[in-house]
Amino acid sequence: MKLNKKRLATAILTFFTGFGAMAQMPAEAPMPAPADYFLFPIKPGERNYLSGTMGEIRSNHFHGGLDIKTDQRVGLNVHAAADGYISRVKQSTYGYGNIIYVTHPNGLVTTYAHLLEFYKPLADHMLQQQYEKQTFELELFPEPGQFPVKRGDVIGLSGNTGGSGGPHLHFEIRDKDDRLYNPLRYTFKEVIDTTPPDIYSIGIAPLNIHSRVNNAFERAELRTKKVGNNYTLTDTVFAHGLLGLELQTIDRLDGAANKNGTQEVTLFVNGEQLYNHYIDRVPFELSRQVSQHINYGQYRRRGSTFQKAFVDHGNDLPLYKANGSDGRLKVQPDSVYQVKLLARDSYNNTSSLSFTVKGQKPAFTQTRSAAVKKPSINYEILGNVLRINAADTSATPKNIELFVGGEELMLVPSYVHNSVAVGLYDLRAGLPDSMRFCGLSTSFGLEQLVPPAQAFQFRNNYLKLSFDEQSLYDTLYLQTSLENGVFTIGDYFTPLHKAMKVTLRTDTTGIDKSKAAVYFLGTGRGRGFTGGKWEGNTITFYTKNMGKFKVMEDTKAPSIRLISKSRNGISFRISDDLSGLNSYNAWIDGKWILMKYEHKQATIWSEKLDKNIPLSGEFILKVKDNTGNEAVYTTRI
Structure with a gap:
């Protein structure tokens, strides 16, 4: 493959410029309080079960604490x-x-x-302030x-408010700098765990153009085989060059089927530790x-969580x-x-x-497939490699003609797999x-080419x-398009850190x-305002x-449906079909009355100050969406 060496040198310099020193800290810091300092907040002294632990992977964050089960109901005492x-x-x-x-x-x-509720002195104060404001x-x-x-004081009752997916208490421990500690x-x-983590799969990714996994330039995903309490692969991996390993692992606690986060992963190569991460003290x-x-x-394509066993570019987590080599394996x-990869949970089950x-120098190989009936061509971008x-x-592989800045390059295939020639x-x-x-x-x-770690337009x-200097984690090879009113910027599978x-x-x-307004289209039929x-x-x-983004009009007012009304209270179901709800206010005989809102049930209900x-009197409810459409409901109580 013909390369412009001057152009490549400049690009490589641009690529590596701007990365600060990677934050490196000991895997496990001293505990900031004695081991018995905290009381368990739900049914202290009794057996408890967890549905979530510290370090689980969520869509855009680490889970920051414990999700404590509450017997599939709300209303359990929550203790300080x-x-x-x-x-x-x-x-x-x-x-x-709440x-x-x-x-x-x-x-x-x-x-x-x-x-569900705050304890009475706090609840009364909150209600007073809600009416004042x-x-x-x-x-x-x-x-x-x-x-x-x-x-041990009861400070509230457990509930299911906010973004929760069912009744539970989310419990965290933070320091003054808002770093999240593993409770x-x-x-x-109260929590028993003698069960070691499960290890499902290993991902092996080539990290530069010279890398190969089983003589192919593509990420390999290999299922594990359990032997006793440990795991292995059925075959030897043949590889070359710089590789990044990824581990798919979950943890289970005794007595619960929930898939929880694995606290720690350590990589050893030929007996020497190459990498460790310990999910604690997360800023x-x-x-x-x-x-x-x-x-x-x-994660975006399949919902599968593979944790990298190396520190990737732009990752400043301590x-x-x-x-x-930041955990990268050079073969x-x-x-x-x-x-050897070790997965350890919070109770040291490993x-x-x-x-x-085995190191294997890349070699040209060719396999044929009768399934290929006519020529076709496609491409993908993997890191810095096209x-x-x-x-x-x-029967004879053909070169690929590549046009770069008016120059024609003849790209010789690196290998042919099932009649598909791969050029890099x-x-x-x-x-x-x-x-x-x-x-x-x-x-x-x-x-x-949009470089990371610097502002760019x-x-x-x-x-x-x-782009803000913290928008990108890594170099972006930008593609945009406009078709039928849909603006495409990059792709759904590229993460951003800052907006x-x-x-x-x-x-x-x-x-x-x-x-x-602008709506984010995602990959399905959803439309996010x-x-x-x-x-x-x-x-x-x-x-x-x-x-993908699209400019769309929302001219339809929100919907309001009465659920019940009496002299003790009134409730409604409210919704909006596009831009989403923005505000809701109610008055009775001209005086503002608090309406509480729970989005999961799309329900609002009144709470009186006294x-x-x-x-008693004329009740008016006004609901607005994010583009200013307003619905008004009037009734007498």
Whole structure:
């Protein structure tokens, strides 16, 4: 393959510039409080079960604490884990729902989320403030002496509010810097775990153009075989070059079928530790970097969670202990590597996966397939490498014509598998315009190499992108398109850390811009309201997603349906079919009345400030969506 060496050198320099020193810390720091400091917050002294543990992989964050089961119901007493004072309290229909933060004398903070109710003094104070501020969604920061608590005090009732998927208590331990600690480090006797983690699969990914896994430039995913309490692979792996290992592992606790997070992964090669991660002390503001801790593309495509056993570019999480290669395995020809991966849970139950990697120099191989009936060509981008797959019926592999900046390059296939010739090209040598094979031509649409770790702007005739210096984890080979009103920016499988600013230029003929906004389309039929600010025929918004966007109008008001009404209270079901609900307010005889909202049931209901005064008079409910459409419901009580 012909490369422009000057262009490649410049690209490589750009690629590596901007990465700061990787945060490296010991795998397990000293505990910030004695092991018996905290009381278990649900049924202390009794056997408890967990549905979630610290470090589980969620869509855009690590799970930050424990999900404690509450007998599949709401209303269990929630106890303060230690002496302290309520320093923060919030009521919301999303996220943590109803949550209490308790600050302790040693500076640690415990949180109690998804509550059904706060204990009475706090609940009364919250209700008073909601009426004063005329809002349901409210966050307060009480003074240290305002709501003191003692270890074991009942501070609320367990519930299912906010973003929870069922009744439970979400319990966290944080420090003053909002770093999340693993609560199970405090060895609560209420939770029993003698079950080691499960190891399902190993992923082996080539990390540069010279890498191969079983003589192919593609990620291999291999199922494990359990032998006793440990795991192995049925075959030896033949490989070459720089590789990244990924582990699919979950943990189970005794007496529960839930798939929980595995706390620690360690990689040994020929008896030497190459890498370790221990999920603890996760900075709240960096939790989104879970996207680089895992194989994000596999998670988005299939929902499978493969944790990387190396520190990837742009990952600043302080969870790792790795050698100078950040855990990457460099395989030399004719060498043998005994690989062992350990998965350990919070109770030190450990499973191991052992297998052999043999170094094998890349060689041209060719296999045929009768299934290939006519030529075809496609491509994919893997890291910095453009991989071209050219299918052909001929016995002799043909070269692929690649056009880069007006130059024609003849790309010689690296190997042929089932009549598909694979050609590899390093994109840092210059972005190709198009390719040709057996009379078939394809344009790439690669518009810009966007470097990570620096602010960068890109524009064409239908959009403008502004990347923050922390938007990208790694180099982005940008592709955009506009087709039938759908703007495509990169792809759904590329993660962003910080938001990018996007300005779309669109035809506004016949559009009511007061009702039009940007929606994120994802991969299915969902439409997520993103918003945007209009200026002429452009609309600007911020997003942490790459993929498809469309400007759409919402001219339909929300729907309101009465559920029940009496002098004690009134309730409704409310919904909106596109932009989503923005606000809701109610009055009775002209006086504002609190309406509580639970989005999972799409239900709102009244709560009186004075429970002794019956509702009486004209009741008015107004509900607005995110584009200002308003629905009004009027009745008499």
